[in-house]
Amino acid sequence: MKYFFRKAALFAAYSTICACSQGSLSKEESGIINGQGEVMRVFTVNAPEDLEVLRRPCSELNDRELRSEDFATLARKMVATVTSPEQDGVGIAGPQVGISRRVIAVQRFDKEGEPFEVYPNVRIIACRGEKVPGPEGCLSVPDCRGTVSRYRDIDISYTSLPELKDCTETISGFTAVIFQHECDHLDGVLYTDYLD
Numbered sequence: 001m002k003y004f005f006r007k008a009a010l011f012a013a014y015s016t017i018c019a020c021s022q023g024s025l026s027k028e029e030s031g032i033i034n035g036q037g038e039v040m041r042v043f044t045v046n047a048p049e050d051l052e053v054l055r056r057p058c059s060e061l062n063d064r065e066l067r068s069e070d071f072a073t074l075a076r077k078m079v080a081t082v083t084s085p086e087q088d089g090v091g092i093a094g095p096q097v098g099i100s101r102r103v104i105a106v107q108r109f110d111k112e113g114e115p116f117e118v119y120p121n122v123r124i125i126a127c128r129g130e131k132v133p134g135p136e137g138c139l140s141v142p143d144c145r146g147t148v149s150r151y152r153d154i155d156i157s158y159t160s161l162p163e164l165k166d167c168t169e170t171i172s173g174f175t176a177v178i179f180q181h182e183c184d185h186l187d188g189v190l191y192t193d194y195l196d
Contacts, residue, residue: 025061025070025101032098033074040081040097042139045190054095054140058102058186060121063164075118078105082139083116089139091178093185096140104182110175119158124183125168126155134177136191146195150177 025033032040043050065071074094082092082105090107094100103120131149138144154176160167171179181191 025065025068025074025099029099029101030070033070033077036077038077038080039084039086040077042081042087042092043096043098044140044142045192046142050140053098053100054185054190055188056095056100057188058094058100060102061159066120066159066161066164071120074099074103075105078103078118079116082107087139091182092139093182095185095188102186104179104186106175106178106182108175109178110171110173118161119156120161122156122158122179122183122186124154124180125157127151128153136177136181138181138191140185141190141192144192146192148181148191148194150180152176154179156183 043053045051045054061071074097078092078094078097081087081097082089090109092105094103101120102122103118104122105116105118107114107116129152132152133147133149135145136148137146153170153172155168155170156179157166157168159165184191
């Protein structure tokens with residue numbers, strides 16, 4: 001009888017460990033997220049292995065992954081990276097730190113205090129009006145700038161945190177431009193693709 005209960009307890013512990021690990025990102029992703037300091041390395045077009053990651057379309061995050069400690073760490077580190085003095089950017093996407101997932105961090109110039117916010121599973125679902133040309137640069141394309149035409153009025157969908165509900169939001173102005181630039185990264189598109 002003792003043997004049976006010991007086996008049952010071991011099975012229960014094993015099941016709990018497996019259930020928890022299913023909520024984590026992959027080992028490779030987890031290694032990237034947890035293997036560095038607070039500021040992550042930004043992938044650039046100057047390294048062929050980085051460019052391969054930057055050109056890869058990203059996959060969505062499931063609810064378990066979004067509840068994981070790895071995702072919380074990734075979100076925090078993405079904001080720390082884009083706001084670091086070395087980068088001083090206004091947005092960053094998962095592939096730019098080596099994570100091929102649909103997640104971006106964007107500075108919300110349209111909100112009081114201009115906070116950075118993280119958007120998992122983000123997509124642009126509508127664009128309105130005419131495209132307007134404007135200057136752009138990119139953390140992953142060092143020492144380069146160009147003029148890109150973008151919509152100034154868009155709708156996005158994303159998974160809200162911590163509720164894990166599908167949400168939509170209308171974004172306007174320069175913040176809409178940032179969202180378009182970062183969402184392009186999630187589809188393997190760089191702003192330089194729009195330049196002549």
